[in-house]
Amino acid sequence: MRRFAVLFEALDRTSSTTAKRDAMAAYFADAPAEDAAWAVYVLGGGKLKRTATSTELRLALALETGYADWLIDDSYQHVGDLAETIALMLPASPDDIEDTPLHVWMEARLPSLNKLESAERVALLREWWRALPPGQVFLVNKLLTGSLRVGVSQRLVVQALAQWANLPTDLIAHRLSGSWSPGATAFRELAGPERADEHAGERPYPFFLASPLEQEIDSLGDVGDWLAEWKWDGIRAQLMRRADGALLWSRGEERLDGRFPEIEQAAQGLPDGCVVDGEILAWKLDEEHPLPFAALQKRIGKLKPGPKLLADTPVRLMAYDLLELDGQDLRERPLADRRTLLARLIEDRRPTLMLSPAVPSSGWDALTAIRAESRERRTEGLMLKRLDSPYRVGRKRGDWWKWKIDPYTVDAVLLYAQPGHGRRSGLFTDYTFGVWDGDVLVPVAKAYSGLDDGEIGQLDRWIRAHTIERFGPVRSVEPTHVFELAFEAIQASGRHKAGVAVRFPRILRWRTDLAIRDADKLDDLRRLASG
Amino acid sequence: MDSDLLLPRPEGLYCPAGEFFIDPMQPVARAVVTHAHGDHARAGSALYHVARAGAALMHERLGAGSVIHDHDWGERFTLGNTTISLHPSGHILGAAQVRIESRGTVAVVSGDYKRDPDPTCAPFEPVPCDIFVTESTFGLPIYRWPPMHRVVDELLAWLDECAARGVPAVLFCYALGKAQRILAELATRTERTVHLHGAMLRLVEAYREAGVRMLPTQAVSDSARGKDFAGELIMAPPSAAGSPWMRRFAKASTGFASGWMQVRGARRRRGYDRGFVVSDHADWPGLIRSVEDCGAKRIYVTHGDGEALIRHLRELGHDAFPLRSLGGQMPDMRSSEEGD
Numbered sequence: 002m003r004r005f006a007v008l009f010e011a012l013d014r015t016s017s018t019t020a021k022r023d024a025m026a027a028y029f030a031d032a033p034a035e036d037a038a039w040a041v042y043v044l045g046g047g048k049l050k051r052t053a054t055s056t057e058l059r060l061a062l063a064l065e066t067g068y069a070d071w072l073i074d075d076s077y078q079h080v081g082d083l084a085e086t087i088a089l090m091l092p093a094s095p096d097d098i099e100d101t102p103l104h105v106w107m108e109a110r111l112p113s114l115n116k117l118e119s120a121e122r123v124a125l126l127r128e129w130w131r132a133l134p135p136g137q138v139f140l141v142n143k144l145l146t147g148s149l150r151v152g153v154s155q156r157l158v159v160q161a162l163a164q165w166a167n168l169p170t171d172l173i174a175h176r177l178s179g180s181w182s183p184g185a186t187a188f189r190e191l192a193g194p195e196r197a198d199e200h201a202g203e204r205p206y207p208f209f210l211a212s213p214l215e216q217e218i219d220s221l222g223d224v225g226d227w228l229a230e231w232k233w234d235g236i237r238a239q240l241m242r243r244a245d246g247a248l249l250w251s252r253g254e255e256r257l258d259g260r261f262p263e264i265e266q267a268a269q270g271l272p273d274g275c276v277v278d279g280e281i282l283a284w285k286l287d288e289e290h291p292l293p294f295a296a297l298q299k300r301i302g303k304l305k306p307g308p309k310l311l312a313d314t315p316v317r318l319m320a321y322d323l324l325e326l327d328g329q330d331l332r333e334r335p336l337a338d339r340r341t342l343l344a345r346l347i348e349d350r351r352p353t354l355m356l357s358p359a360v361p362s363s364g365w366d367a368l369t370a371i372r373a374e375s376r377e378r379r380t381e382g383l384m385l386k387r388l389d390s391p392y393r394v395g396r397k398r399g400d401w402w403k404w405k406i407d408p409y410t411v412d413a414v415l416l417y418a419q420p421g422h423g424r425r426s427g428l429f430t431d432y433t434f435g436v437w438d439g440d441v442l443v444p445v446a447k448a449y450s451g452l453d454d455g456e457i458g459q460l461d462r463w464i465r466a467h468t469i470e471r472f473g474p475v476r477s478v479e480p481t482h483v484f485e486l487a488f489e490a491i492q493a494s495g496r497h498k499a500g501v502a503v504r505f506p507r508i509l510r511w512r513t514d515l516a517i518r519d520a521d522k523l524d525d526l527r528r529l530a531s532g
Numbered sequence: 533m534d535s536d537l538l539l540p541r542p543e544g545l546y547c548p549a550g551e552f553f554i555d556p557m558q559p560v561a562r563a564v565v566t567h568a569h570g571d572h573a574r575a576g577s578a579l580y581h582v583a584r585a586g587a588a589l590m591h592e593r594l595g596a597g598s599v600i601h602d603h604d605w606g607e608r609f610t611l612g613n614t615t616i617s618l619h620p621s622g623h624i625l626g627a628a629q630v631r632i633e634s635r636g637t638v639a640v641v642s643g644d645y646k647r648d649p650d651p652t653c654a655p656f657e658p659v660p661c662d663i664f665v666t667e668s669t670f671g672l673p674i675y676r677w678p679p680m681h682r683v684v685d686e687l688l689a690w691l692d693e694c695a696a697r698g699v700p701a702v703l704f705c706y707a708l709g710k711a712q713r714i715l716a717e718l719a720t721r722t723e724r725t726v727h728l729h730g731a732m733l734r735l736v737e738a739y740r741e742a743g744v745r746m747l748p749t750q751a752v753s754d755s756a757r758g759k760d761f762a763g764e765l766i767m768a769p770p771s772a773a774g775s776p777w778m779r780r781f782a783k784a785s786t787g788f789a790s791g792w793m794q795v796r797g798a799r800r801r802r803g804y805d806r807g808f809v810v811s812d813h814a815d816w817p818g819l820i821r822s823v824e825d826c827g828a829k830r831i832y833v834t835h836g837d838g839e840a841l842i843r844h845l846r847e848l849g850h851d852a853f854p855l856r857s858l859g860g861q862m863p864d865m866r867s868s869e870e871g872d
Contacts, residue, residue, distance in 0.1 A: 013796070015785075015805050068673060069847065075840045076674045081797050089674035152800075226596065 025161030086144030166192035275327035451508025550614035566643030586626015620657035624709030664828035668838035694765035713828035
């Protein structure tokens, strides 16, 4: 692990994205594949199932140092990171220590803790610590308690891999998408030459994400160059038809298999080797509009929905795009062509698979008028997509815009929580949310309302179990949950750390379908504030 | 008896028996000043007693016209009903512990001190006493200083790395004490010239005049406009970070030399690329060792609340108290983040 510890230090020691990327690329070139694979995994935010509790770690530290529990607690409060507190308090270890490779830690040592009784776990931790230099004590503790958090985003890891492999980032992003499992072969394959059947596997294509429209609508040029669609309020998903069945991936790149049997069943009728991008919506047969998002939420949590739920809350896939047909990657083809092929492909699968209707657009004024109907149609506004646009990777500005109706919304990550007052005292109900500024989450809004009692209870339990640090009553939590916040106005503010202040923020909903890397960026908010 | 020797007052720590203040924050009639840092040496008092080794710095800090009596290490002099002597604290050049003896009782106010070797000043001298007043800037067991030679290794490796990347290395550190200590430590390993921010020039000269051997230095302001500082070491006080002064060091790698750099979060919060753990204060083992070395019956802890140190000392069997428990009122001398 010595090599990985050196990489970690290099990453930790610079705020320069370029330097971080270079350091990772050099490591990938240099490290044994079986270790580099795990580096990809953990640097991208992956973590092992927690193998030791913080109580066990503290106990092991107390036994190892002889320090009183209160002194360990005081030190931890000061440092704010248990893994680091331990590394700083342990006696210095000898320098000439035999190195254990990263993959041995990840595949054998750390998982072996799970099979032990608590007391044995504590004893083994102490044994490990004694045989590790301080930098590695910190790393091992980090690996067994959660993620590394060294200011590296998944995207940056992808860029570093692309630099090392001399391949396009989009290809690497695709190869890493879905549930990539680390291993020497998997790592070597990341750098392999592009194959014709590259996309035929189970991995989803990286999603192309629209950016919020901020400029005047008529600055987009000729309305005839654009496809307007409703911005449906559901779960963005990718439906893949493969020889042995259908797969459904969420935008957070989680498998949704089994949750939406109607869609999987409809997909059986599609030819092998096609991939549809769309939105899962709760929608009753013969109804003109979909059910509200809250209805769909009942379905998201259910791994095997029962007959009553299926009858009350049926779902369908509103198809936006066709990424693959007959095993051919269509993403470079113009949207207009892909849509024609999509329409033909799914026309017999209505209504479970239905083509997202084009909103007729005789001109920008007419579109603006139609957009005002968004709420009645249970949509969030309009999507504007350039008819000749390829299907890109990630959030690239220019070709696809989301033209939402008010209020402004933002997908933000829960960072801090503190107990509420009155009826909510004793429960963590006052939340602080953050968005990405580079690869750091910065707080942008506090919100107190918008969740129902069930969600509040669920979140409260989660917060207690996942507190990182306490500042008096305030707790910082592991960035995990994404919430959609709404707010009425946004303006530049020197008083706020993020440089923007939002007015009347509230929680619209808990976005269980999003991973934290899907949260919005501070730059997006700044642009809104300056517009 | 304690309150006869030491009594916190709004102006600072007062010795009623000797009618003097130690490091007063406001002008007083008679002051004993431990060292020349701005939060200890303040102008305006009628008369100062200081250690001879630090007298030049005191003149620099307190301004011309201040009446300063300087004393050799260990020289005994009388103030009121007390016998006073000054003993090295190892903090910076001329930094003193104040020994106060009155009617058979000895109190030592250690000021700021450290136990690690420092080529720029006399080492801490354990002074046997009944009452010991200790600082607790780094009063948690997570603070254990690495040996200086290892930090120097890190500094040199950083400079090599900056040279290889063709960027300047800007090291921030306190202008008095820390800067000179680093220049002196580096002088044992390299001969390069270091570029200094204006705030450091006179203080570095004062050390040189006191006979401290340091690397050659040059004022940044003496460099030609547009000079390329790639691969050069520049030293500046932390207040220069993020100021327009930094513009001439485009793409510089920044480092901060401070005990606070021991904690990763502290470094990340401040946004420096590199943290170097160098402190002129005692680390946790140094604090405990000093308490045990002086054999005092009562320990008073100052700087912040020192809560953890007090509780730990009590568990070790010492009578330890916060300084404010002596009664009286004294403003906290500084926030814990300022010491370094």
